[in-house]
Amino acid sequence: MIRTHASGGDFGRLRAQFGLPDSFGPDVLAEAEAAVLDPLVSAGGREDATGLPFVTIDPPGSKDLDQAMLIERTAGGFRVHYAIADLAAFVPPGGALDREARRRGQTLYLPDGNVPLHPPVLSEDAASLLPGEVRPAVLWTIDVGEDGELAATRVRRALVRSTEQLDYDGVQAALDAGRPHPSVAALPELGRLRRELAVRRGAVELQLPEQEITGDADGGWVLARRPRTAVDAWNAEISLLTGMAAARIMIEAGVGVLRTLPPPDPEAVQRLRRAAVAAGLDWPSALGVSEFLSTLDPGQPASMALFADTTRLLRGAGYTAFDGELPEVLTHGGIGGPYAHATAPIRRLVDRFAAEVCLAVTAGREVPSWVREALAEVPAQMSASDGLAARVERACLDQVEAWVLAERVGQEFTAVVLRAEETKAEILLEDPPVMARCSGTRFPEGERITVRLTEVDVDHRKVSFERV
Known part of the structure; x- marks a missing residue:
């Protein structure tokens, strides 16, 4: 990891430029405090899953913990227990919290502190899957075959308790040392299988190094280039598996909201092939985009350039809601199949509604009317917040780069x-x-x-x- 220190100020001017809120209104805070005292945990009944040894994997110091996992090796493959924070237990439909969350769309992350989707009393405490705490969750149990393919899915409300908060580098180090945490010991095997399936599906993974900003003890900022570890990729595959299971449930029911991306334009693929030739990369005609990208060394300059060019294939992403007639585009071209955001409701608005659809459908109940009404508005709300998040992230990087130089x-x-x-x-x-x-x-x-x-x-x- 390359790290460079920079002196500099805070991000107050940037926050003002984008009109980012610095607090929540008193009505929102009051409703959040009331929800903590009396959460809607009894809605629909809850399974007691507190005996399952869940763990979370997040960046060090994270407090808004959306997911906790347990992966078991079975006689027929794998069983993934994936607990997702149940925000609907704390957010009454149509109330002040709900309205504010719809206005914000998602949590925005800045180096000097985030702009949360929900008040910290929920996002960093009562709703967060913090270790040692009993929390309401939407519990996904997903059976996967020996070939890595999705075999069966069960979704219900539950009470869970995470046993430990892990981070990516720590999990990677433990795996490398041959001492993995028992709850994720099967993650490498399943993660590799899912990555192989992704390549065969045509999923496009851009292995560009990520720029990362952190603070230091002297009040300055550290700009780093963080390579993606194997654990990063395997952990993402569990979230993708769950999102694809959610998409399948919603498509079969004819109601829901998907994350969609049109398939790459053939001419854009041909341009990418020409770029590979110009960069001196041997791209056999028999290999598709995904298969070829999987052969590249992300640390090589020519590979980095081609990954940058590949972003042109991933344009047009959006959110597609439906209730009755299925839309023309059901798939995500970058993932190689139908997919839905369903695993980060603390940080992203749409996931709460996707979870409610899946819970209702799998229980044989009608999707709640408040969810159906929200589906028409969620795509626009999410697209707007995605655009703002991208601009804020780029502006933060630009600011630190200017301070560094x-x-x-x-x-x-x-x-x-x-x-x-x-x-x-x-x-x-x-x-x-x-x-x-x-x-x-x-x-x-x-x-x-x-x-x-x-x-x-x-x-x-x-x-x-x-x-x-």
Whole structure:
């Protein structure tokens, strides 16, 4: 992991620019406090699953814990117990909490603190699957065959208790040392099977390194490039498995809300093939996009450039709600099948409604009227919040990059060319891990070049480079 320290201020100006709320209204807070004292845990009855040794896997220090898992090896394959925080136990339909959550759409994460979807008394306490605490949950039990394919799904309300809060690096280190936590000892085997199936489905995984911002003890900021670990990928596969199970339930019932993405345009795929040839990558004609990408080393410059180009195949994502007639597009082109957001209701609005649909359908009950009424509005609410989240994340990175580089104008750096046009390119500096635009000509995509920092505008969060 490459880490670079930066001095700098807070993100107050950025928060003001985007109009981000700094608190909740008194009516919302009052309703949240009342819900903590008297949650709707009895709605529909609850199974006592507190004896199952669930664990959570999240970044260190996380408090808004949506998911807890237990994976068991069975005679016929695997059994995944996946507990999802039950926000409907705390959010009365049509109340102040519900209205505010619909307005916000999702939690926004900034380096100096998040803008939560729900008040912290819920998101970081009463609704969060914190270790040692009994919590209401939507419990998914998913049976998977030896081939990794989904075999059966059961969904119900339950009471659960997580036994331990784990983090990605810790789980990876324990697995590497041959001492995995018993609750996730089967994760590598199942995760690999699901990844193989994803490749065969045509799922597109972009293994670009993630930029990450953390604070330090001196009040500054640390900019890092964090490579994705195997545990990151395997953990994501459990969430994807659950989302695909949820999509199947909703499609069969003819009611629900899916995360959709049109299939890649054939011409865009041909452009990507030409880009691979230009980068010196051997792409056999018999391999599809997913199969070819799975063969690449994400640490190589040419691979990084092609992953950046592949983002052009993943345009047009949205949310598709239906109640009766099925929509024309049911699948997510990046996942290679039908998929729904259903595993992060503390942090994302749509997941609460997806859970309610699945609970009702699998119990043979009518989907609640308040859920059906919400389905018509949720896609627009989520699309708006997705757009805001992306802009805020990019602005935070731009700000820290400007702070990192503020005193280095005139210096030269080594960078990888990710995407190139006639007179400019998108580049990734190797150290510090900055992604920026660069002016010049004849940029070789997927190769290292030398660039010079020509300008830094901290107030406007802009940095400028030119090719040497």
